[in-house]
Amino acid sequence: MQDLSALVGRVLIAALFVAGTVQKAVDPAAAQGLLAGMGLPVWLVWPxxxxxxxxxLALILGLWLRPVGYAAAFYCIVTSAFHFIPSDPWQMSIFVKNWAIAGGCLVLAAQGGGRYVMQATTEKTTTEKTGERA
Known part of the structure; x- marks a missing residue:
């Protein structure tokens, strides 16, 4: 059950990033407006x-979960700045949601993704390193 929960958790976190991909690809102007409003170059929408x-993709497949988890947490924390608008309750809920997702990404980075992961060929699994299951 723990491994299945880890898989479902990874997919649910990944859903946020899938939605972000689609939103930015379909309507880049919305994200570009947020970037411009913070004085940042609008081309940052593409990276x-x-x-x-x-x-x-990495979260769903279970690839490079430690570095991806840390990077995703950092990304969520940084992007939360765009939603820190205390006068707008909707934006504040997005701000708090980003911090909560960052917390989930940090737990994932620390604990691993369970049994249902694809390992990169250069990574050793936790079992190979310590004898304990990831």
Whole structure:
């Protein structure tokens, strides 16, 4: 049950990044407006789109979960700044949601993705390193 929960949890976290990929690819102007409003170059929407897609795929497949988990947590924390608008309750709920997702990504990075993961050929599994299951 623990391994299945880890898989479902990874897929649910990945859903956020899938949605981010689709939103930025279909309507980049919305994200570009947020970037411009923070004084950042609007072309950053494209690396963000690629990060969203890559993170989603890695989370679903269970590849490179430690570095992806840490990177996704950092991404969620940084992007939460765009939603820190205390006068707008909707934006504040997105701000808090980003921090909660960052927490889930940190737990994933620390604990691993369970048995249902694809391992990169250069990675040793936790079992191979310590004899304990990931």
């Amino acid at each position: 963000a789109t690629l990060f969203n897609a890559g993170a989603a």
